[in-house]
Amino acid sequence: MSPKTLYDKIWDAHLAHEAEDGTCLLYIDRHLVHEVTSPQAFEGLRMAGRKVHAPDKTIAVPDHNVPTTEGRDDPSQMTEDSRIQVAALDKNAKDFGVHYYPVSDVRQGIVHIVGPEQGWTLPGMTVVCGDSHTATHGAFGALAHGIGTSEVEHVLATQTLIQKKSKNMKVEITGKLAPGVTAKDITLAVIGKTGTAGGTGHVIEYCGEAIQSLSMEGRMTVCNMAIEGGARAGLIAPDETTFEYVKGRPHAPKGAQWEAAMDWWKTLYTDEGAHFDKVVTIRGEDIAPVVTWGTSPEDVLPITEVVPDPSSFTGGKVEAAKRSIEYMGLTPGQKLSDIAIDTVFIGSCTNGRIEDLRAAAAIVKGKKIKEGMRAMVVPGSGLVRAQAEEEGLADIFKDAGFEWRLAGCSMCLAMNPDQLSEGERCASTSNRNFEGRQGYKGRTHLVSPGMAAAAAITGKLTDVREMM
Amino acid sequence: MEKFDKLTGIAAPMPLVNIDTDMIIPKVFLKTIKREGLGVNLFDEMRYDRQGNEIEDFVLNKPAYRDAQIIVAGDNFGCGSSREHAPWALLDFGIRCVISTSFADIFYNNCFKNGILPIVLPQEDVDKLMDDAERGANAVVTVDLEAQEITGPDGGKVTFDIDPFRKHCLLNGLDDIGLTLEKSASIEAFEEKAAQARPWV
Numbered sequence: 001m002s003p004k005t006l007y008d009k010i011w012d013a014h015l016a017h018e019a020e021d022g023t024c025l026l027y028i029d030r031h032l033v034h035e036v037t038s039p040q041a042f043e044g045l046r047m048a049g050r051k052v053h054a055p056d057k058t059i060a061v062p063d064h065n066v067p068t069t070e071g072r073d074d075p076s077q078m079t080e081d082s083r084i085q086v087a088a089l090d091k092n093a094k095d096f097g098v099h100y101y102p103v104s105d106v107r108q109g110i111v112h113i114v115g116p117e118q119g120w121t122l123p124g125m126t127v128v129c130g131d132s133h134t135a136t137h138g139a140f141g142a143l144a145h146g147i148g149t150s151e152v153e154h155v156l157a158t159q160t161l162i163q164k165k166s167k168n169m170k171v172e173i174t175g176k177l178a179p180g181v182t183a184k185d186i187t188l189a190v191i192g193k194t195g196t197a198g199g200t201g202h203v204i205e206y207c208g209e210a211i212q213s214l215s216m217e218g219r220m221t222v223c224n225m226a227i228e229g230g231a232r233a234g235l236i237a238p239d240e241t242t243f244e245y246v247k248g249r250p251h252a253p254k255g256a257q258w259e260a261a262m263d264w265w266k267t268l269y270t271d272e273g274a275h276f277d278k279v280v281t282i283r284g285e286d287i288a289p290v291v292t293w294g295t296s297p298e299d300v301l302p303i304t305e306v307v308p309d310p311s312s313f314t315g316g317k318v319e320a321a322k323r324s325i326e327y328m329g330l331t332p333g334q335k336l337s338d339i340a341i342d343t344v345f346i347g348s349c350t351n352g353r354i355e356d357l358r359a360a361a362a363i364v365k366g367k368k369i370k371e372g373m374r375a376m377v378v379p380g381s382g383l384v385r386a387q388a389e390e391e392g393l394a395d396i397f398k399d400a401g402f403e404w405r406l407a408g409c410s411m412c413l414a415m416n417p418d419q420l421s422e423g424e425r426c427a428s429t430s431n432r433n434f435e436g437r438q439g440y441k442g443r444t445h446l447v448s449p450g451m452a453a454a455a456a457i458t459g460k461l462t463d464v465r466e467m468m
Numbered sequence: 469m470e471k472f473d474k475l476t477g478i479a480a481p482m483p484l485v486n487i488d489t490d491m492i493i494p495k496v497f498l499k500t501i502k503r504e505g506l507g508v509n510l511f512d513e514m515r516y517d518r519q520g521n522e523i524e525d526f527v528l529n530k531p532a533y534r535d536a537q538i539i540v541a542g543d544n545f546g547c548g549s550s551r552e553h554a555p556w557a558l559l560d561f562g563i564r565c566v567i568s569t570s571f572a573d574i575f576y577n578n579c580f581k582n583g584i585l586p587i588v589l590p591q592e593d594v595d596k597l598m599d600d601a602e603r604g605a606n607a608v609v610t611v612d613l614e615a616q617e618i619t620g621p622d623g624g625k626v627t628f629d630i631d632p633f634r635k636h637c638l639l640n641g642l643d644d645i646g647l648t649l650e651k652s653a654s655i656e657a658f659e660e661k662a663a664q665a666r667p668w669v
């Protein structure tokens with residue numbers, strides 16, 4: 001047998017049908033659903049008189065729209081249209097009999113944090129969700145990607161997805177990371193190198209010592225942003241770190257089934273000599289804490305650098321950089337570490353897990369946020385929040401002047417009341433710095449949790465290494 | 469889904485690279501539970517000022533392009549989120565075809581589910597069509613899916629590639645779910661096999 005990549009193996013194990021022209025039906029093991037991209041899909045099912053094919057493999061949770069302030073069960077906290085979307089999910093989950101974590105459930109949170117936390121996401125699975133950051137689940141060695149609403153309807157009705165196989169791409173991060181450098185810096189550095197279209201048409205497998213040394217939380221951060229690099233999905237081969245994380249989770253296999261699962265999971269790696277269509281290698285030692293300066297995640301530089309000159313780019317990027325810098329209110333040549341920040345957002349499916357909160361709390365401990373700064377921590381799930389409270393992290397944040405919120409997407413995409421105002425500048429641990437992403441004319445700098453915490457204290461973008 | 473066979477219309481030039489889905493339809497408009505009605509908010513933040521007045525020099529506000537049915541765009545069009553509201557908004561505005569050197573994966577897929585034809589062309593062809601599009605209402609472009617051919621205002625022709633299955637579905641306005649359900653037997657057979665091999669799933 002010819003050597004296979006991890007992607008090849010998972011693909012082959014889920015191929016339900018292949019037509020002569022190569023169009024495939026890929027079987028889907030887990031379908032995650034949230035309130036924003038699903039109403040039209042459920043409506044489509046209703047109109048066609050169809051059922052959900054596998055409700056036991058379908059998990060729904062409201063996250064994008066929900067307020068993250070106390071007392072959020074009070075409907076007056078939501079706008080009319082948000083309320084309608086959440087109510088539609090409540091009803092659809094009930095009518096179609098899928099697993100559901102309503103806002104009142106402590107397990108509610110961002111769909112990509114809830115899935116792994118509850119053991120729904122397991123190695124070797126296919127996982128889809130009507131959300132591009134589904135790539136997160138690739139950290140488990142699961143083939144996971146975002147789909148559109150028509151595809152959500154397709155998966156609901158058939159438990160399959162019409163797919164063509166992507167190409168294989170390898171991103172290897174060798175060696176060790178320097179102190180202060182995190183998974184977020186890795187994933188941003190990769191996008192900085194390959195561009196936002198560098199992975200288009202590919203599934204990326206991340207490997208190398210620096211990746212293997214990451215915790216599951218860190219691996220999820222890396223895979224989360226595979227989509228920002230244009231890839232269909234990101235993958236990391238499962239290993240002891242993975243199995244350790246999965247074991248004992250509510251929906252993970254137990255007893256004899258665990259053993260059987262482990263037998264298969266241990267075969268999930270790329271064979272020696274398997275072919276990759278594209279290979280990118282970065283030395284872990286070369287990665288510095290980074291920030292974005294523009295309005296595309298590829299606009300990334302080490303914190304020690306300056307805002308670039310648009311003329312240093314080529315092609316359409318010259319115009320794009322000019323537009324970005326103007327939008328961001330910056331001047332070419334300005335030191336990144338001189339950029340003053342109004343707001344700090346720590347949260348999202350990129351960096352809203354317990355380890356992220358620990359990293360931020362370690363910087364904040366015993367200090368106060370800069371006067372006039374708006375700073376908030378939004379845990380990725382109710383369980384992350386509870387754990388952070390137990391570990392005393394919540395008090396560290398609160399004492400420093402941070403708002404301590406309930407779980408949800410919050411200011412990652414600002415569909416709920418958490419938004420930037422015009423011109424407001426934010427250091428954010430989320431994944432997108434697009435124009436208007438965090439609020440109309442809001443300005444976003446993507447950073448790691450430690451860097452976000454440092455910015456909250458000093459009031460400007462700051463090299464976290466100076467505060468460690 | 470509406471069929472797509474041949475389209476003759478005005479092409480609007482949008483040379484910006486990395487036009488993302490947040491630009492195409494900002495998230496404030498995702499709170500609908502319907503597919504229709506998003507056209508007025510297409511490119512909302514580029515098209516209107518904060519008071520809701522049209523911004524004159526935005527391409528789709530110019531008289532020549534108000535009825536555009538085609539967009540010629542810079543690289544990596546549709547990057548960002550998976551929101552199908554992006555193609556819904558394009559369609560609702562009247563755009564049936566987008567031409568670029570490259571598209572983001574999910575957006576590209578979503579177009580086909582909604583009767584929109586995304587066409588990938590080499591840079592020089594996109595440049596040529598971008599020039600044509602700059603000429604406004606006098607520059608009518610014809611896209612013939614059956615022949616896989618674009619005819620510019622001067623009669624110049626450019627051919628394009630497209631996946632045969634997708635072409636077939638677009639030409640006939642076929643709904644994917646119906647097609648897949650015809651293969652229920654294969655799906656059930658797979659499920660039985662998988663239940664044995666991976667019972668924990």
Ligand code: SF4
Nearest residue numbers: 133348349409412413
């Ligand atoms: S946290 Fe942000 S990126 Fe993640 S699912 Fe929510 S909106 Fe999407």
